[in-house]
Amino acid sequence: QVQLIESGGGLVQAGGSLRLSCAASGRPLEDYLMAWFRQAPGKEREFVAKIGWSGSSTTYADSVKGRFTISRDNARNMMYLQMNSVKPEDTGLYFCAADASYFGTLKSEYSYWGQGTQVTVSA
Helix, strand or coil, rough: EEEEEEECEEEECCCCCCCEEEEEEEECCHEEECCCCCCCCCCCEEEEECCCCCCCCCCCCCCCCCCEEEEEEHHCEEEEEEEEECCCCCCCEEEEEEECCCCCCCHHHHHHHCCCEEEEEEC
């Protein structure tokens, strides 16, 4: 099975940018459909973006469309989330997730999760 480790979180001012990374080990990243989710304090974990095996298929939550870009580098076993024009409501713990079969937007559809990286956006 695959192990996932997120990095790149931190404190950023509104309007700024941040790049999150997800490193995979144990199995080739190319075996998995990948996604980013986030969870704000007191709220449910929500879908942010997903990307297909080759990276050609991507989907975004309406709240981040046009501001965030998901990408992957299968040769490096890495996935990324470029966050631009961030807003205070983007604050949360960001998780990368993987599944070998399902390609959905529900957290229940993903079998493997990282521990998360905290993103805090100040107004």
